[in-house]
Amino acid sequence: MxxxxxxxxxxxxxxxxxxxxxxxxxALKARIEGHAPHTIPTRTDISRDKQIDLFQEKAEALAATVARVPSLAEVPEAVRDYLAAHNLPTRIKMSPDTALDGLPFDKTPMLEVSRGAASPEDEVSLTPAFTGIAETGTLCMASGxxxxxxxxxxxxxxxxxIRKSQITGTLEDSWAQLRAKFGAGNLPRTVNFISGPSRTGDIEQTLIxxxxxxxxxxxxxxxxxx
Amino acid sequence: MQVTSRHFKKGAHEALHDENIQSAFSRVKSGFPLARARAAGELPEFEGLRDEARDLKNHILQNLDYYLEYFEDQVLLQGGRVHWCSSYTEARDVVLAICKEANAKTVTKGKSMITEEMALNDHLEKNGIEPIETDLGEYIIQLAHEYPSHIIAPALHKTKEQVTELFHENHGKYGLTERITDPQALVNEARQVLRDKYVAADVGITGANFLIAETGSTVIVTNEGNGDLTQSLPKTHIAVSSIEKVVPTLEDASLFLRLLARSATGQEMSVYTTFSTGPRRMEDIDGPANFHVVLVDSGRSDLLGTDKQDLLRCLKCGACMNHCPVYQAVGGHTYGWVYPGPIGAALNPHMIGLEEARDLPNASTFCGRCEEVCPVRIPLPKIMRHWREQAFETQVTPKPERWGIGIWAFFAKRPTLYRLMTRISARSLKGMAGKKGVIRKLPLLTGWSSVRDFPAPEGRTFMEQWKKQSQEGK
Incomplete structure (x- = not known):
């Protein structure tokens, strides 16, 4: 057999x-297709502004850094300032996403921007997010x-x-948006939920x-x- | 791997006298439990979610065949392949065949407990394929030719100095000859070495924390990002999973995700939670061209319908061992097989045989902390008790112990006689103790009293005192 x-x-x-x-x-098929949520924490039942604040607060607690930018047009300068402040390389690999098409990098000639998938020699990447989750300060990234x-x-x-309007309350909100974009039962090849930068505790439980x-x-x- | 569970007592004795083990595992006590308590405290819904998670797992197990078939259909629909494996042998051969089909010389691996169970690395090596563990802890113990001592922190037992020596011995061939001791520098060096491995690997193998029936996705949860590099850079991604990991929907996975990291490390979410669905799409510019899911049973289905079915709810968070006083004292390797701590004590007898793992269900004071913190409320002490009973009934328990239990049972079944005997013992023990109130050396139990004094009974038994109090109360 x-x-x-x-x-x-x-x-x-x-x-x-x-x-x-x-x-x-x-009944089980209907259960899957209905994809009812379980209890959802109430911590994000707050005003929009407070949700954005919560997202930032949670992300910072995870050792990410956050800056508010008034408009997309000011993103290149914000990137330049961040890289300069941390003494980082100015060569950037950016997603070939149309959402980032209009960024006026002519304002920041010192930044060298190319687009595509990552290669091992890339030291800085610039990408959009699919959604942000205020509940835990998590970014949701959908591949394509x-x-x-x-x-x-x-x-x-x-x-x-990430645009303010992409930040929502909970993990379940991201499922709803993924279903809306890719169709029920479908996901892109990779959906990453990212909560802060990479870390390990594998050497004597010291956080690195x-x-x-x-x-x-x-x-x-x-x-x-x- | 070599199963050494039958030497539990000897291993425990050695571990108690091993300074490295004692200092490493005493750190567990102060780290993980406090972090878990804080994270649980910050989520008012936490206890309720645990009930929901328990009930959902039970629902899944009752309908496991349906959800597995649904999952399979979705994987196929997304262009992936599914391989069903009844045993470890079969699963090893399936993975090897996929690697050969991909002409693999090296494979990178994300952390996976099921491939530890299968002893996959040995099998690949024997067949000329080099497996490279990429989780830092797994990498360290692979260099040391050891196996995990904790399910989420596999190199917990290794000191910084030991890591320094391992890297010094093994990284010279990459031109890294300096002996480094700083943890940050050690992490950087591993990062540098493994970076090239990700790029060079032909196949990436990961485990799966969950399988989503609704979408045919496999899910991994990591903090380092190694699993993601493992599965996105090589041409072929193999996800190996045991069959009980399936969950119906994305919303169902969300419930478990809210419990998993909080229970494991006290994080609200692990850094990277990744859902992988099928191979890369036609237009995609990165990602694996081939996606295989290897589903392994190897003893899982035999737990269904038994008094130990609850074990299949396990999320592999490690909370039970983090909170276990026995685990903290004897360390992980003493348990002698893949799973240490309370989950190992309850699961290993099923997986490797009660005769081999006989001592494990006894390695518990039944303090109950494991069950108190288990996110899916597995009644671990109860299951260990079932194993103890089974060991007695099937005569796996050694004769002197069986006789002792037999004599006790004889009295316990005869209440009048039992009360008489306890009255006599209580009085004679009190007499033995004299004025000091403690007994230095207990006859027949010298092992117990060799390291501590036995506090003497008051002289009257509980039943006597109870009776007296009830009469006075009237």
């Missing part, structure tokens, strides 16, 4: 039944031709641009930043809710 059959036979035998009948299977996920991991420094992923995570919140 093939292993698949063996495993299913054992499961059903030990549960004391055969395959589920049509009614029972239908315009948003290669290697940019989230390979460079040592990761700068993320920058284990394999980015050592620094900088989040630019662009105000589009004025």
């Amino acid at each position: 093939p292993s698949r059959d063996k495993i299913f036979a054992r499961i059903r035998h030990n549960l004391g039944r055969g395959p589920l009948d049509e009614a029972a299977a239908g 031709p315009e948003t290669p996920s290697t940019l989230n991991f390979l460079p040592e420094n990761h700068v993320v641009v 930043m920058g284990a394999h992923g980015p050592r620094r995570l900088h989040i630019l919140i662009v105000d589009d809710e004025k």
